[in-house]
Amino acid sequence: MSRTVGCYLVELLAANDIDTVFGIPGVHNLELYRGLAACQVRHVLVRHEQGAGFAADGYARLSGRPAAAFTISGPGLTNILTAVAQAYSDSVPLLVVAATPVRASLGKQWGVLHELRDQRALAAGVFGVARTAASAEDVRDHLRVCLASLRAGRPRPAYLEVPLDVLAELTTLPATRFADATPLPQAPDAQIDAAVRLLAVAERPIIIAGGGARHAGAELHRLVDTLDCPLVTTAAGKGILLENHPANLGASLPYRPIQTLIADADVVVSVGTELSETDIYTALKLTLSGLLIRIDIDPAKFTDHYGADVPLWGDARARLQSIQERLTARTGWKTQSGGAASYRMQIHGAFDRNARALLNALGAVRAALPRDGVVFSDMTQIAYLGNYAFATDGPGQWFHPSGYGTLGFALPAAVGAKISSPARAVLALAGDFGLQFTVGELMTAVEERLSLPIVVWNNAALGQIRDDMQASHIPLTGVIARNPDFSALAQAHGAAAARVGDAHALEQAVREAFNRSGPTLIEVVAAQFTPGS
Ligand SMILES: Cc1ncc(C[n+]2csc(CCOP(=O)(O)OP(=O)(O)O)c2C)c(N)n1
Numbered sequence: 001m002s003r004t005v006g007c008y009l010v011e012l013l014a015a016n017d018i019d020t021v022f023g024i025p026g027v028h029n030l031e032l033y034r035g036l037a038a039c040q041v042r043h044v045l046v047r048h049e050q051g052a053g054f055a056a057d058g059y060a061r062l063s064g065r066p067a068a069a070f071t072i073s074g075p076g077l078t079n080i081l082t083a084v085a086q087a088y089s090d091s092v093p094l095l096v097v098a099a100t101p102v103r104a105s106l107g108k109q110w111g112v113l114h115e116l117r118d119q120r121a122l123a124a125g126v127f128g129v130a131r132t133a134a135s136a137e138d139v140r141d142h143l144r145v146c147l148a149s150l151r152a153g154r155p156r157p158a159y160l161e162v163p164l165d166v167l168a169e170l171t172t173l174p175a176t177r178f179a180d181a182t183p184l185p186q187a188p189d190a191q192i193d194a195a196v197r198l199l200a201v202a203e204r205p206i207i208i209a210g211g212g213a214r215h216a217g218a219e220l221h222r223l224v225d226t227l228d229c230p231l232v233t234t235a236a237g238k239g240i241l242l243e244n245h246p247a248n249l250g251a252s253l254p255y256r257p258i259q260t261l262i263a264d265a266d267v268v269v270s271v272g273t274e275l276s277e278t279d280i281y282t283a284l285k286l287t288l289s290g291l292l293i294r295i296d297i298d299p300a301k302f303t304d305h306y307g308a309d310v311p312l313w314g315d316a317r318a319r320l321q322s323i324q325e326r327l328t329a330r331t332g333w334k335t336q337s338g339g340a341a342s343y344r345m346q347i348h349g350a351f352d353r354n355a356r357a358l359l360n361a362l363g364a365v366r367a368a369l370p371r372d373g374v375v376f377s378d379m380t381q382i383a384y385l386g387n388y389a390f391a392t393d394g395p396g397q398w399f400h401p402s403g404y405g406t407l408g409f410a411l412p413a414a415v416g417a418k419i420s421s422p423a424r425a426v427l428a429l430a431g432d433f434g435l436q437f438t439v440g441e442l443m444t445a446v447e448e449r450l451s452l453p454i455v456v457w458n459n460a461a462l463g464q465i466r467d468d469m470q471a472s473h474i475p476l477t478g479v480i481a482r483n484p485d486f487s488a489l490a491q492a493h494g495a496a497a498a499r500v501g502d503a504h505a506l507e508q509a510v511r512e513a514f515n516r517s518g519p520t521l522i523e524v525v526a527a528q529f530t531p532g533s
């Protein structure tokens with residue numbers, strides 16, 4: 001059967017479980033659109049390619065299934081790159097398929113429509129894999145590599161570009177399902193033995209768990225109980241252990257008492273975390289005086305700026321289990337130090353009035369969110385505190401643009417997440433300025449009839465930057481912005497709107513929003529918020 005390469009590419013996606021595409025069609029990628037309906041691949045029209053990237057990111061973060069984004073050449077690609085860099089830094093899988101101008105023009109600078117000097121080179125600096133297909137066979141071979149990169153132990157976004165004249169060529173190649181070729185990394189027994197020997201005599205062990213351990217909650221729980229040691233998570237690892245487990249210090253890496261505790265540990269076990277600056281926020285690197293046992297699926301981590309005294313390459317579940325099985329339970333540091341409660345009290349004791357007002361608002365959102373509800377947060381002061389203080393009942397319920405830290409993530413990522421999992425309660429939490437980066441995707445949420453509360457923490461400022469300027473005695477410049485009338489903005493899009501100034505009204509507004517079939521923009525007037533009781 002003969003059809004265009006564009007159709008063939010879509011058939012390959014469908015045969016390999018990609019069922020949703022976020023995108024914006026243009027004359028350069030028309031042929032990618034021809035086969036969508038026949039293959040029953042859903043297309044979601046976004047309002048900006050950056051929205052397509054964030055939506056595909058949110059889709060994968062919540063469902064674990066990768067989605068694709070289709071872009072035109074040139075501006076379509078440059079627009080999506082910020083979202084791709086965010087996904088790369090947080091190890092989120094998404095596939096971008098872009099057109100390029102006709103093959104004969106590539107690299108020649110004829111000035112054709114949507115021309116970039118070197119489109120693939122640009123993509124290669126941001127994606128994990130970036131390939132150019134010059135034929136139907138290339139599409140098949142490169143897509144195999146791209147999809148493997150999405151499904152690797154540490155997934156990365158992948159990129160395939162196809163010249164628009166190649167997309168229109170005919171092919172009879174059959175669309176096949178690719179074999180799962182993900183290699184299983186091994187940790188030599190000698191290294192497991194070394195880790196067990198260290199932990200068996202450790203006096204002050206501590207575990208730090210990140211997003212790479214999200215699926216290993218049961219194994220972590222057993223190891224924490226066996227060693228009787230404290231556990232700290234990154235924001236991406238939030239909820240791995242029940243928030244009120246006596247050993248769970250929560251996502252508290254940015255706080256001094258926890259950094260001191262880690263510095264005092266004689267053995268640190270890190271599992272599925274980069275321990276990067278964006279996990280710690282208040283320091284470039286943790287100070288360690290003890291030995292570091294590092295469990296990671298990405299072997300590159302063993303030789304980074306921390307190094308690993310005992311590297312354990314592999315999946316978090318398997319490695320944690322093999323260590324735990326060989327240790328005997330004992331009373332340890334957690335019991336001696338009084339458990340997590342005393343550290344949490346120290347952290348809370350240092351919160352100022354502003355932080356306590358933020359806590360009050362976070363509590364209201366939490367109260368209105370169903371138990372398995374999910375929050376997609378932006379780069380805003382309420383989310384920086386929420387990274388630690390928003391209580392989640394399980395892993396994968398609080399998502400933050402941790403690694404790259406880009407504004408504009410929350411709304412489109414929540415849109416993608418809700419589309420991936422319509423039965424889950426999904427909420428977006430953004431600042432007044434950050435929301436405006438991608439507010440166009442409110443129209444997408446209306447069009448898709450997504451039941452989605454969008455909570456906007458309106459402090460009428462680029463709040464964090466204002467505070468940083470103030471602290472550095474820099475004259476306040478460019479940090480007080482005029483905002484739109486958020487209610488009118490919502491209504492102009494056909495979304496519902498609410499404006500609240502206290503915890504009770506916020507909780508009520510979020511509950512009502514979950515009962516609506518479309519999105520609700522909830523403006524929270526920060527100046528009216530008090531620390532609460
Ligand atoms: C794409 C991008 N541009 C600039 C920044 C720098 N930045 C970080 S937070 C921030 C202010 C955001 O203001 P708002 O969304 O209102 O949140 P607030 O700090 O007031 O809670 C800025 C400009 C960024 N993180 N990402």
Ligand SMILES: [Mg+2]
Pocket residue numbers: 431432433457458459460461462463
């Ligand atoms: Mg603000």
